[in-house]
Amino acid sequence: MNIFSNRTASLLTKHGKELVLDEVLPAATGLQVKLTTAYDTDLLGTFTLETPRHGSQLDAARKKAQVGMELLGTDFGLANEGAFVADPYTGMLPWNNELVILIDQQHQLEITGFSSAPAQNAxxxxxxxxxxxxxxxxxxxxxxxxxxxxxxxxxxxxxxxxxxxxxxxxxxxxxxxxxxxxxxxxxxDLRAFANPTRMENIRQATINLANKMNSLCPACQTPGYWIQDIQRGLPCNACGMPTDQEITKIWGCLKCQYSDKEAVKTLRFANPSQCKHCNP
Structure with missing residues (x-):
């Protein structure tokens, strides 16, 4: 039993996102999802440029969750917001970032799930x-x-x-x-119900959210204990200069000050092929 079991979260969407959120979250966390379509989310921004999105991707997701909670009179809210950008590797391919937010007003918690993947955005x-x-x-x-x-x-x-x-x-x-x-x-069409590639990425973001909801702080048992930072700089085996390869992952709690470090690899040096000095 966790703090999410047998509780109900609102989900405001017009675009079929309940299909993946309701499939993942009840089974993984015990949280029940209740859909509302009583607000036109297109008023908060459209991919087809009729209405610009104000604020960040997180701002838009948070706003949807808050409106959904108000409409259904619950202290638990879910929402999703997507963004389409150039890929982070070459800057040339279409890319999709999906964010799913959970707001728990009773416990003053905000947990986000995230997934990033190639997009079908021709x-x-x-x-x-x-x-x-x-x-x-x-x-x-x-x-x-x-x-x-x-x-x-x-x-x-x-x-x-x-x-x-x-x-x-x-x-x-x-x-x-x-x-x-x-x-x-x-x-x-980049709306979720119209773009199966995007819908699958929303599913992956929801799975990421569920994993965070089930990850408890070792010190205070608050959900959402997750990686907050990554230390990079594994030295190159050829020249000794720092590379972008990870050294440690830093885990942290959303409530208390507890944190811990996790060594990413046992390697002492990075392959020169990963070094910007040896392989610019």
């Missing part, structure tokens, strides 16, 4: 139907839905939820007729 400017057909294949259509706009990505009107060839054809004709430049803009 987009293109198209002038001919044949080009759109080719794009749709690379965008994993129809399992991944599409969005089409006239002219460019900043056009205020769009057709979303495109999941069949007939819908794609009709959206293309509409956007072409309303384009000021003879081209249309097409992209993957």
């Amino acid at each position: 987009h293109a400017y198209i002038s001919h139907w044949e080009g759109l057909e080719k794009f749709a294949e690379t965008a994993l259509f129809p399992s991944h839905l599409l969005v089409i706009k006239p002219t460019d990505e900043y056009h205020p009107k769009s057709i979303k939820n495109i999941g069949t060839r007939q819908q794609l054809k009709e959206a293309f004709e509409w956007a072409s007729a309303n384009s000021s430049k003879g081209v249309i803009y097409v992209e993957n």
